Amino acid sequence: MNSQTILITGGLGQVGSYLTDRFCTDNKVIVLDNTSSPCRHDVPAGVQLVVGDIQGPEAVRLVEQADVVIHTAAQIDVNRSLDQPLFDCENNILGTLNLLEAARRTSLKRFVYFSSAAIYGDTIYTPIDENHPTQPLSPYGVSKLTGEQYALMYHRAFDLPVAVLRPFNIYSPRQDPSNPYSGVITKFIERSKAQQSPIIFGDGEQTRDFISVHDIVNLVQLLIEKDEAIGKVFNAGTGTQTSVNRLAEIVQDVFDSDLPVEYQKARTGDIRHSVADISAAEGLGFAPKVSLEDGLAEFVAKM
Ligand code: UD2
Known part of the structure; x- marks a missing residue:
């Protein structure tokens, strides 16, 4: 990739911070972040940090300076979206529209x-391909889908070179453990660190497609480099489904723990199975590289 000016919205967040780390070595990176994310990171030397909102005029000015925009900034809390749908809508829909319009x-x-x-x-069926029906169960799901629709419409109507990523369950050691809605991997790791049993909601046979943030960054790079990505949507997963029971076993192996797992009532509205069909991403040359075992070992190495 030749050196470019890359604007990363949400560049202090779990995913944005890794994108910043990867792209700042060969590019000019500008991070726009409102610092609402509890996952804060030192911005690498040479990266310009602008504290501001994607809905504001500052964002417009920064988009105008960029060659590439990677838009990760969002209200990401599903439960908050249920409590405050207007807040979610303003951030995720109006914020996205402000950037697209710029x-x-x-x-x-x-x-x-x-x-x-x-x-x-x-x-409805697995593996979930990009043509699977979209029937969001939360305002967050609606706002993310609406953002996609706007972005793809800007491609069709105004020739904006848009590419859309649909991540499944992303994990990284930078996910904030104090957030009650952080992912199951972060939860299991935190409890294992404290020598407590993992808590499983339901029977643990529900499955997810857990993808390391490093694989997400690799896929984003392909979306930037490959013109075939323009105007399209891509699932970002590994194509492998792992049950929550199996995940607990792997975490316990990593921590060399034999504490019994604790089972609690299933979460209301929990999806039973989720795994991505990643053929579209594979068509761009994507292949997930980080196994769950290796990804979890990275957490321990960072402790
Ligand atoms: C993911 C996203 C969420 C939203 C949702 C849409 C993450 C972290 N969350 O929620 O933002 O996009 O997908 O479908 O990526 N579990 C336990 N014990 C725990 C925590 C969780 O058993 O301590 C179970 C939970 O009931 C679920 C599974 O683990 O069956 C995964 O939970 P999660 O919160 O990591 O992610 P998910 O898929 O519910």
Whole structure:
């Protein structure tokens, strides 16, 4: 990738911070972040940090300077979206639209939009391909889907070179453990560190497609480099489904723990099975590289 000016919205967040780390060595990276994410990181030397909102005029100015926009900034808490749907809508829909509208007047090389597997809602069939019905179960799912629709419409109507990513369950050691809604991997690791049993909601036979943030970064790089990605949506998963019971076993192996697992009542609305069909991403040359075992070992190495 030749050196470019890359604007990363949400560049202090769990995913944005890894994108910043990867791209800042060969590019000029500008991070726009409102510092609402509890996962804060030192911005690497040479990266410009602008504290501000994606809905504001500052965001417009920064989009105008960029060759590439990677838009990860969002209200990401599903439960908060249920409590405050207007807040979710303003951040995720109006914020995205503000960036797209600024991008429309530029000659951007790529606008990468971070959507979510939450847009699919209940699983009708597995593996979930990009044509699977979209029936979101939360305002968050609706706002992510609406953002996608706007982005793809800007491609069709205004020729904006948009590419859309639909991540499944992303994990990384930078996910904030104090957030009650952080992912199951972070939860299991935190409890194992404290020598407590993992808590499993339900029978543990529900499955997820857990993808390391490093594989997400690799896929984003392909979305920027490959023109075939323009105007398309891509699941970001590994194509492998892992049950929560199996995950607990792997975490316990990593921590060399034999504490019995604790079972509690299943979460209301929990999806039973989720696994991505990643053929579209594979068509761009994507292949997930980080196994769950290796990804979890990285948590221990960072302790
Ligand atoms: C993921 C996303 C969420 C939303 C949703 C849409 C993450 C962290 N969350 O929720 O933002 O997009 O997908 O479908 O990626 N579990 C336990 N014990 C725990 C914590 C969780 O058993 O201590 C179970 C939980 O009931 C679920 C599974 O683990 O069956 C995964 O839970 P999660 O919160 O990591 O992610 P998920 O898929 O519910």
